[in-house]
Amino acid sequence: MMAFCIHENKWPWGNTVNVISSRAEACVQLSFEDENPGVCFLSGLSVHTDFRRKGYATKLMRFCEKQCIERGIFRIDLCSVQTDYVLEFYKKLGYSPIKEENGFIKMYKMLESTSSKSQWKPSENQMKNLFGTFNHSLM
Numbered sequence: 001m002m003a004f005c006i007h008e009n010k011w012p013w014g015n016t017v018n019v020i021s022s023r024a025e026a027c028v029q030l031s032f033e034d035e036n037p038g039v040c041f042l043s044g045l046s047v048h049t050d051f052r053r054k055g056y057a058t059k060l061m062r063f064c065e066k067q068c069i070e071r072g073i074f075r076i077d078l079c080s081v082q083t084d085y086v087l088e089f090y091k092k093l094g095y096s097p098i099k100e101e102n103g104f105i106k107m108y109k110m111l112e113s114t115s116s117k118s119q120w121k122p123s124e125n126q127m128k129n130l131f132g133t134f135n136h137s138l139m
């Protein structure tokens with residue numbers, strides 16, 4: 001069983017949680033914005049090159065999803081580089097693409113424990129606003 005360390009920071013807009021595997025093979029950041037309750041934005045997933053294709057990212061993502069469910073989160077959003085193997089990785093974990101933009105692809109996953117909300121699909125307006133913070137970083 002893999003162990004993970006969690007470090008949480010509170011910010012004026014919400015909080016971030018950094019999750020790192022016990023020997024620093026893999027890490028990721030989860031952001032929870034007060035104005036977007038129930039939704040987590042996942043970013044910075046990275047596995048050290050020496051440890052790739054050994055299931056570290058999969059285990060880290062599953063750990064994060066469990067953490068999210070415990071926090072009452074029903075949806076995880078992320079923005080992935082548009083590289084075939086990375087897309088393959090996220091799709092295998094159940095993430096669906098929403099929109100492609102500037103070489104990135106926006107994806108989301110409804111978490112299983114909230115099956116009553118699993119029919120959620122982003123509206124046109126939500127698609128525009130869903131990743132507003134990320135869009136600013138492109139400027």
Ligand SMILES: CC(C)(COP(=O)(O)OP(=O)(O)OC[C@H]1O[C@@H](n2cnc3c(N)ncnc32)[C@H](O)[C@@H]1OP(=O)(O)O)[C@@H](O)C(=O)NCCC(=O)NCCS
Pocket residue numbers: 044045046047048051052053054055056057058059079080081085086088089090092
């Ligand atoms: C993407 C990344 C996080 C995957 O980490 P990982 O620990 O190697 O992933 P896993 O071992 O859990 O892989 C799970 C599945 O994803 C797919 N996958 C992962 N890496 C792959 C690769 N290089 N080529 C093809 N498929 C790949 C495979 O289907 C794999 O299952 P398999 O090994 O049984 O075939 C890692 O390659 C990485 O850190 N890349 C650089 C940073 C990055 O692009 N992060 C994504 C941010 S958007």
